[in-house]
Structures are given as C-alpha cells and as structure tokens.
Amino acid sequence: AQSVTQLDSQVPVFEEAPVELRCNYSSSVSVYLFWYVQYPNQGLQLLLKYLSGSTLVESINGFEAEFNKSQTSFHLRKPSVHISDTAEYFCAVSDGFGNEKLTFGTGTRLTIIP
Amino acid sequence: DTGVSQDPRHKITKRGQNVTFRCDPISEHNRLYWYRQTLGQGPEFLTYFQNEAQLEKSRLLSDRFSAERPKGSFSTLEIQRTEQGDSAMYLCASSSMTDRSSYNEQFFGPGTRLTVL
Numbered sequence: 519a520q521s522v523t524q525l526d527s528q529v530p531v532f533e534e535a536p537v538e539l540r541c542n543y544s545s546s547v548s549v550y551l552f553w554y555v556q557y558p559n560q561g562l563q564l565l566l567k568y569l570s571g572s573t574l575v576e577s578i579n580g581f582e583a584e585f586n587k588s589q590t591s592f593h594l595r596k597p598s599v600h601i602s603d604t605a606e607y608f609c610a611v612s613d614g615f616g617n618e619k620l621t622f623g624t625g626t627r628l629t630i631i632p
Numbered sequence: 633d634t635g636v637s638q639d640p641r642h643k644i645t646k647r648g649q650n651v652t653f654r655c656d657p658i659s660e661h662n663r664l665y666w667y668r669q670t671l672g673q674g675p676e677f678l679t680y681f682q683n684e685a686q687l688e689k690s691r692l693l694s695d696r697f698s699a700e701r702p703k704g705s706f707s708t709l710e711i712q713r714t715e716q717g718d719s720a721m722y723l724c725a726s727s728s729m730t731d732r733s734s735y736n737e738q739f740f741g742p743g744t745r746l747t748v749l
Contacts, residue, residue: 522674550736561636561742561743562675562740563740564737567736569736608675610674617729619665620665620667622674622675622676624674625673
C-alpha cells in the first residue's frame with residue numbers, strides 16, 4: 519500500500535524568505551509524485567509533478583521539488599516566498615501515472631508573514 | 633470550458649436522510665474521480681470511472697455509499713442513511729486519457745460540503 523507523510527501541518531515563513539515543505543512517501547511499486555495546492559476558497563490545483571526523467575521538477579511560479587528515491591522524499595522548495603503563496607499544500611503519490619487514484623498526505627498550511 | 637462543477641456546494645441534512653451529489657467533469661474528460669476530505673486531512677480516494685465503467689469501488693466507505701456515471705458524462709454520489717461521521721467535503725475530479733498536455737493531471741471541482749446533524 520502507498521502512503522504519504524507530511525510532517526509539518528503548519529509552516530509560517532516571512533515574506534521573501536526561503537521555504538521547504540517536506541514530503542516522504544512509501545510505495546512498493548513505481549511511483550509518480552505530485553504537489554497540489556489549495557488557495558483559500560478555491561479547489562485543488564496541480565502545482566508540479568514527477569513522472570520520470572530529471573529528478574528536479576519546477577512549477578511556473580517558482581516552486582521546485584526534487585525526487586529522492588534513496589530517501590523516499592519529494593520535498594517542495596521555493597527560494598523566496600510571496601504573500602500570494604499562502605495556501606495549503608498537499609503531496610500525493612500515484613502508482614498509475616496520475617490517472618488512477620491519488621494517495622494524499624495530510625497537507626501543510628503555508629502562512630506568509632509580511 | 634469552466635472546469636469541474638459540483639452541485640450543491642453545501643448540504644445540511646439530518647441523520648438518517650439520503651443525499652445525492654452531482655459532479656459535471658470537464659467536457660470530454662473520460663475519467664472521473666470521487667474523494668472525501670475531512671477536517672485536517674488530505675483527500676481520501678473513494679472511487680473512479682472511465683466513461684461509464686466504474687473501475688474501482690473498493691474504497692467506498694460502506695455499502696451506504698454508491699456512485700454512478702450512467703452516460704459517461706456527469707456522475708452522482710449517493711449516501712444513504714447518513715451518519716454524523718459522513719460530514720466532510722466531497723471532491724470530484726476529472727482527467728483526460730487522450731490530451732497529452734494534461735494526461736497525468738486530475739482537475740478538481742470546488743467540492744460539496746456535507747453537514748449531518
């Protein structure tokens with residue numbers, strides 16, 4: 519069975535400071551990893567994904583995540599956060615290339631302090 | 633295309649009543665998923681369809697839960713004899729198996745928040 523652990527339920531960060539949101543997974547098969555973001559009063563949106571190839575993946579708004587197979591991690595990072603990054607971030611794993619069920623972590627609430 | 637829509641957005645019901653939620657996926661998306669999200673938790677997978685075929689339903693929480701997608705377009709999720717523990721946000725998502733640009737992405741709706749009194 520697959521599982522995802524997000525150890526940090528809340529992360530407060532000063533504006534323009536760097537941030538890392540941690541995600542660890544367990545799976546007995548090939549994994550496909552995702553970060554979804556939920557802005558206040560909005561639905562879940564895909565932020566970035568790792569399917570294969572380069573272990574470093576990037577989003578259009580400056581976030582990046584690195585797949586580390588030996589540490590079974592897929593941590594999300596951003597070098598300088600903005601107020602608009604305030605949201606809840608969910609890490610997810612799929613064994614079906616993203617087109618079958620997603621197993622989500624419990625989420626990390628990122629709060630940006632002005 | 634306005635994205636995945638769900639109706640109603642909020643539902644308050646009394647314990648023991650039946651409720652039905654509707655999900656309209658993005659047009660031409662052939663896969664449709666249902667998830668449940670309780671407070672402080674991530675979404676939990678319930679079931680999914682490819683066109684009208686229900687490919688997995690083992691994660692439906694009990695036999696009180698059922699889902700249909702009769703014509704391969706919209707889907708309904710029904711909960712019979714609701715219990716207070718059913719209070720949650722019910723999320724619907726859809727994806728395309730043919731659009732290469734978004735092949736691996738599930739697009740989520742805004743959810744239906746159920747409160748069982």
